[in-house]
Amino acid sequence: MKKRILLIIGLASIMMLLAGCTEIKEPITAESEGFWNSYIVYPLSALIIWVSEAFGDYGLGIIGVTLIIRLALLPLMIKQVKSSKAMQAVQPEMKELQAKYSSKDAATQQKLQQETMALFSKYNVNPLAGCLPILVQMPILIGFYHAISRTEEIALHSFLWFDLGSPDPYYILPVVAGITTFIQQKLSMVGMNSNPQMAAQMTMMLYIMPIMIVVFAIKFPAALSLYWVVGNIFGIAQTYFIKGPDLRKAAAENAGGAKKK
Template sequence: MKKRILLIVAIASLMMLLSGCSQVNQPITSESTGFWNEFVVYPLSVVITTISHALGNNFGLGIVVVTILIRLILLPLMIKQTRSTKAMQAIQPEMQKLKEKYASKDAATQQKLQQETMALFQKHGVNPLAGCLPLIIQMPILIGIYHAIMRTQEIANHSFLWFDLGDKDPYYILPIIAGVATFAQQKMMMAGQEANPQMAMMLWLMPIMIIVFAINFPSALSLYWVVGNIFMIVQTFFIKGPDLRKKASPAGGNKK
């Protein structure tokens, strides 16, 4: 638990660091300096604008295409994350037995528990932090796209469907879709873990956060979230399809 908390704090610190050091109110150009600007934000801005120009100056469609490309690039990591999650779930009964065996809170017993737990991970080839890798990789990309969208002046000058890319969605349609898609995607990913209080809290917390952010951010960024989450719903269905169908079956897959 402590490792997870430290990881979350590290990710949050990284987000604040990158956000604070990127001159969010300054347009991104080829003249922008700094590692973050030169190697993350500006390249993403170039990719979005280049693809958008190739699609007839349709910047909304350009963002859709770039989002799908990014998700495809991250797909191997997401598959690895899913496998790691399933492996952790499979050894939960054994981990619970270890916790019961070493229930004492004294230092020696807890050290023995940690050793036995690590041995269990090695036996089954499980890395408890492997599931966090995609999140760590996605964060700089998400922040980079946020800055690329916010600081690429060309994007703000275009519209897509019913909204202006540089302004908030006037009808709140995108934020609602983003929240619903986030909930659906997480519901699929957490299948079988609903009894976990932490998971149950995240199931509702993340969609609410996404809706709040999407309401206050430019529609271009909301569009990125909507497309990304819909892609992940499809991706999760294909990756976890057998497990989801088994869970949804009336008898839970049991036969007499």
């Protein structure tokens, strides 16, 4: 599990480095050079412009493209959640193996690795299966973020009460973005029986991430805040769709606990 987490963090770092290699304020055009610009950011920018012109509104265009991308990534998200649940299911037996082969000598550790791989094979679990969806999603989502930031046409339009190229003057979008981020993360934690250390880390991120989103959304163009809000709302609905049984079980347990009190 620790190796998997480190791999995910490594993949995230690589994607963030890739995204950061391009100046985010540089407008994206068909003449923009580089693999990142030509094959990821510009196609997404062109899609935003095309959908916006079809709808006759750039705000609706951002909403539409956000939903298109999230729907396209939905199968990967389902696969990722299934992989995580499969790993959770074998955790009790993994702990038994770790207790059985607790000695740190090379022979015992080799035996532990063999028994662990046999356990994964028995339940047809691939510990790295959840990493592929993340690897595919990250460049697309970061590229979409860049496309919104660097498409000049977006900054020239308004939607509802705000200008897409300027921060929300009433801070409504940043607050909603923070609240929906918290709800989405809270729901995603349901059914994950992590060890105490992992649970503490997840709880810390549960509160840190929404605060970070609010701070960034206050400063960034409202178009990005709109993207975050729509993506989070879709994510909340997606979590209900994918983790319905876990959510209903958790709700029943909470209701039962409340009645006992």
